Amino acid sequence: MMKKCRVLYDFSGETDNGELTIYENEVLQIIRQDVGEGWWEAENPSGQRGLVPEAYVEMVEENQGSKPITTQQSTVSQDDEWDDDEWDERASQSSYDAQQQEVSSQDSGLNGNNYGLSAPNRQFKQRNSEASARSGTVKKNFASRFSVFAKTGGEAYLLGGGPKKGASPDGTIRIIEAEDGPRWEETVGKYTCEIKNPKKESKLKGIKSFIAYQVTPSNTGIRVSRRYKHFDWLYERLAEKFTLVIVPPLPDKQVTGRYEEAFIEKRMDQLQRWMNRMTAHPVIGPSDVMIHFTSCTDEKLWKQGKRKAEKDEFLGAAFYQNIEPPANNLDVATIERQHDTFTRFTKSFDSSVAVIQQVIHDYSKKHLGPFKREYQKIGNSFTELATTFNLDNRPNPEGKDDPPQESVQLTEALNFTGKTYEEIGELFYQQPKYDLHPFEDFLKEYGGMMSCFPDMIHFHKHTVQTVKECQKQREEQKMDFEEAEAVKKRADVISYAMMAEVNHFHRERVEDFKWIMQVYLKEQIKFYKSLTIKLEEALQKYDELDR
Template sequence: MAKLLRARAIYDFNSENPGEVSVRENEIVTLHSEKDIEGWLEGTNSKGERGLVPASYVEILREDDNNAYPESRYANVPSTGRADNAFPPPAQQQVNQQTSDDDWDDDWDDSSTVADEPGTPRDFEGNGPSGYRVSTSSAARGQHPKSSATVGRNLNRFSTFVKSGGEAFVLGEAEGFVKDGDKICVVMGQHGPEWQENPYPFTCAIHDPTKQTKFKGMKSYMSYRLTPTHTEQQVHRRYKHFDWLYARLVEKFPVISVPHIPEKQATGRFEEDFISKRRKGLIWWMNHMTSHPVLARCDVFQHFLTCSSTDEKNWKMGKRKAERDELVGANFFLTISTPPAPLDFQEVESKIDSFKSFAKRMDDGALQLNATAGEFARKQMSGFRKEYHKMGVAFKVLSQAFEMDQQVYSAGLNRAISLTGEAYESIGDYFAEQPAKDLEPIMDLLALYQGHLDNYPDIIHVQKGALTKVKESQRHVEEGKMEAAQAADGVSERCNIISCATLAEIQHFHRIRVRDFRAQMQHFLTQQMAFFGKITVTLEEALRKYDDA
């Protein structure tokens, strides 16, 4: 008799779409198949309800005699400390799942484009810019990037420093071939370290997506048309391409907050509302990418924006090159050039602690505003609309009652009251339509920045880990456990590089935060003024009807 395949829920999940099923943490789910469906598993919960649950939300249980133990492929998903009702934070959700909701294809992500063959030397493009191999130790051990197509930052706070490569770099164990074009400069600005500005800024428009099919209509997907201003050449990309790019960037830049892409979804992917929402999210994402001095210029992002949609060979070559990039994790820090004067680590620690406190307060404020705005939007679209419609109907009922007097001199008043009812019904519709114009854009912005705030604990952990190594090395020198003070100086120099990069990223965050929230609040208030102005005009038109009544 075949054994039942079971799984234990490790997070709460509330279904929001047809075909999904809700589960509670620690609830046992009976699975109908071990094979996931684009990151989802089909099962039956304890209530007997059948449907899809996110694969990353459960751990498969295996029976070994009398003991059940979790299947490792789902057991490594860390807890974020939040009880979100949808997916895990995007950095976790989009990284841990190997498939996207846009039909990740074997022909696009074939294994031959992922990892180097054994014994194959790295390709440094001999006809490209001049470069040099950098090592932080005479006996450095080169770290090779992960070979999976979808990888990301480890969210376990106790191992982030190690996994990101921060420890390897600080201890002098990183080496890599750095070309001139790979250099990233941190300069000293008015408010501290900053990324050197992009000398050739650009933007990228994302147009309405179109539904495409392949395999003679057996598979469907949405294709987004991108137009970067620095080339003016249109390219078409699918969601899986964005997902792949996001994974490469998260792997490459340990102390840069890569904005989260919109979440995946297994059902309702071709519904108009979902497509519109995803496009808005991708527009926000693209705006943050193109405005970042480092991300906007990196090779993999430029390949994503400029490679012709029809040149499959060139696309796969660029894809392979990005997946073989050795300047990721620890080796990324080899590319950073810092100001001549080293930072005061005590001052750095104070600034980092101050930003941690700020980020916590901002996260709390964003959560509160998002919840309040969401509730207010729901009231406008349902409650307010309903109440204004009720008032409109009530005025019309009164008008109909007045019409029963059949007096000629009463006709004007009757029409005016009836039109007042219509005005109130129109105002109810205005309330229902308004959130999409002012509240929803604010909520979209808050969601994007909550993604950034989710990234910063890992980024700060890397910098804190580097500072800890500096203190340890200094203590070892004082205790005679470290023979040469030069070794401690090397640790301090490398910690200075990580600190400069971290503070530069924090400075960039503040700049775009001020830019984005200023623009969004101006948009919100402008829309509010137009909204109430529209109501005023509608009421004035109704008022004028009484002049001739």
């Protein structure tokens, strides 16, 4: 039976070289896999045949191959297999609806750019509490019932105050005034987590198998074992709890291909980076659910903590009840201007990142194909010349056939040069692993963070609008002074939180981009140095001929 593969990335083939142009998600019939040098021969749905780069496609099962499967759909397949264990059955009775969300989620991100992530939109449970009823004091609703502002209870919180009774498990979170503006107060006991040793484990007599990662937090030093779905659960908790905090989605859930080990390693690295960002965040790191996730070793306690987290009522807008902002009141006009500046920044950032991603993607692709071929062509032409020079049989009366020493040495030097350029071609092929791919992964991670911006901006915009509406109503005597002041005070909490988070983001951004540029440039330098060394070795062969 004909094998099939699915196209992972667009590839613009050079027809002259017998290549086929292919498009993401197309399913191709594989004609030959032994073409060599990373190329397969394949046939596209229109019946055209040609060479395609092996790295741009992945094998599919016969029964899957017949219909094109979108990336969205494919993201669930692996973890699905592992999902029906005891832990998940209980979970399905709780308010935990991540599973469902994930399937129904659409591409997220700004401007329709989803950064290659299956980043689910945050979907908040409707917090239809008594506060909602109390908002009847305001004659009209300022935001759509279905907006994130409404859904997370933002309107209810602003207009009605703290609807939740009792203490939040996270205690009070303070925002302090720093030189560069408001900051989240750093708590003592910062920690990091090391994720290591992914192990394939199984249950139900081997029918179900899954990967368990060993997570060791620096504060306890005690290792805990966590599966991807546990991380996913954690993500859901954080995302629904911290409305104005950037909680980037987890790395892609992907169908594991032939490179299962490499895939697991890569996912682990991505989880590590995600975890680093979460533990380092001054609000998320010390949160109750994070501590539970990183430190709980006992199964019974785990389940208790899990249920507690799922029942946490101080999420969405209710979270702001526990924030203690700086004492000063904020000026609405200043807030609005800064809000607009940040909005402009996110839009510009969005498009710059999209441009770099495209450039890097194209450039990376060229390393795999055209660049490698270019240098190998050069190498081959030198090797061919060396083959010709092997025919140097000097005519002489005795008919002796050996060419003189210097001719033999030149031929050897040319052969060496040919080999050198072949190797340079291979270095080009390998190079993206060291510079472009890490850069791409980094930008993907940022893409995930950026997918949180629209909700943040939306939430804060409606906060400001609500404040302005209340002031207007007060001026029109439709709202009394104290009530309007109370709304403003609560709005200030949200604005301070927004400021603190934006400032936190910018500080991280500067650090992160500095880091990735250093990584990238160092690898570029290393690369060009390695070419120089190779060429110097080749040159030496000719210099030796002088001796």
